[in-house]
Amino acid sequence: MHTSPSSSSAGAQRTDGSPVRIGALVPLTRPGWVEAGQHLLAGLETAVREVNAGGGIVGRPLEMVVRDTAADPQRAVAAVDELAGLGVAALAGEYHSVVARAAATRADVLGLPFLCSSAVLDALTEQPTEWVARLAPPQSRGWRIYADFLLGAGRGRIAVAAQPSVYWASGARILRDHLAPRGGTVIELDSGALAPTAVCDELVHHRATALLLLTGHPEPAVSIVKAVRRDQRLAGIMIGAPAGQPEFAEWAALLGDDGSAIPFLRYLPERLSPLGARVETVLRERLGAAPSFVAFEGYDTVAVLAEVLRSHGTDRARIAASWPRVAVDGTRGQIRFSRTPGISVWQSAGTPVQVADRDPVEPDRFRILHAEPSAPGTGR
Incomplete structure (x- = not known):
């Protein structure tokens, strides 16, 4: 782990009106989840404005320098190196967990503060680091809540359609x-x-009561959903998507009614704060659609960094040292960071977790099926 501040022009305090620059990592092209990246960027840019x-x-x-990661860890590492060389005071963003892990590892080596917006993989770095903090709840917390929801719904025989990935493997292990x-x-x-029809055969063979999509979006997830919905043998099975695929409009556009009643995790309170309600209005106008929780994560990321920069300046070491002293009102409640057992970065403990789905009667409306509020003492 890097333990000494890097030498950079970003460490000097300036009063000449020059911009304070932060770097932003966002998936904006395939194979990245582009719609999630667009929501994340909308939140980041709205807060900067x-x-x-x-x-x-x-x-x-405040000036934000954006780099497209395209869900590529090597591309993200190169972007971190470039942004560090440009003198940014800190990094923000990233949606994909495997990409964020590569970026966080490199930021730790360089001594560059990184506030990760959305990635949930517990082991965001191999060793504990002072340089990285995270807003999204760790995967172990969200997916355990999701597992309890499944059991409460009477779904104990869970099949997971999974692709090879550290993130998906971690999710399957947490569930198991x-x-x-x-x-x-x-x-x-x-x-x-397995072809989608073969997945259906396996579900019947194993007498599964739920199928979880631990796989890429839109494919093969969309084809699997269509196959399961059309297989009369599986009329009683629940389809779930803990990674949040049904949150986005593309899901509904591709699947229509087939995309409803598929529970997923989202990180929103049952009711937004006054700040959250105001920001929701701004984001809705910008996106032309209801903002996802990822857009709120983007906004909150900049809100935290701006407060840290005002209070502690642009020196990278001072920014990293400030994580445990952060207390910022975000769109979903107060944001504080602490050390969490088994988590290698400074972790926001106050993020609420929901299990939600799209209403079969009105697919553009979300139903909250289960909600866990913020942790005690976080202002919610």
Whole structure:
């Protein structure tokens, strides 16, 4: 782990009105999840505009330098190197967990503060680091909540259609470890090797009561959903997508009614704060659609960094040292960071978790099926 501040022009305090620059990592092209990247970027840019409208960073404009990661870890590492060389004070963003892990590891080596917006993989870095903090809840917390929801719905024989990935493998392991002591079972199906109709045959053979899509979007997830919905043998099975695929409009556009009643995880409170409601209106106008939780994550990321920069300046080491002292009102509640057992980065503990789905009667409306509020003492 990097333990000494890097030498950079970003470490000097300036009063000449020059911009304070932060770097943003966002998936904006395939094979990245482009719609998620667009929502993340909308949240980031909306907050930057509001910071500057309110006087910037002690009179200096906040400038965001955006780099497209395209869900490629090597591309993300190259972007981190480039942004560090450009003198950014900190990094923000990224949606894909495997990409964020590569970026976080490199940021730790360089001594560059990184506030990760959306990625949930528990092991965001191999070793504990002071340089990285995260807004999204860790995968272990969200997916255990999801597993409890499945058991509460009477779904104990869980099949997972999975692709090879650290993220998907971690999710399957969390589910298995949490369900087994409670009488549940997890059956793994290789969605890369099995055609959608073969997935259906396996579900029947194993008498699965739920199928979870731990696989790419839109394909093969969309084809699997269509096949299962059309197989009369599987009329009673629940389809789930804990990674959040049904949150986005593309899902509904591709699947129509077939995309409803598929529970997924989202990180929103049952009711937004006044700040959250105002930001939702702005984001809805910008996106032309309801903003996802990812857009709120983007906004909150900049809100935190702006407050840190105002209070502690642009020196990278001072920014990293400030994580445990952060107390910022975000769109979904107050944001604070602490050390969490088993998590290698500074973790926001206050993010609410929902299990939601699209209403079969009105697919553009979301139903909250289960909600876990913020952790105690976080302002919600």
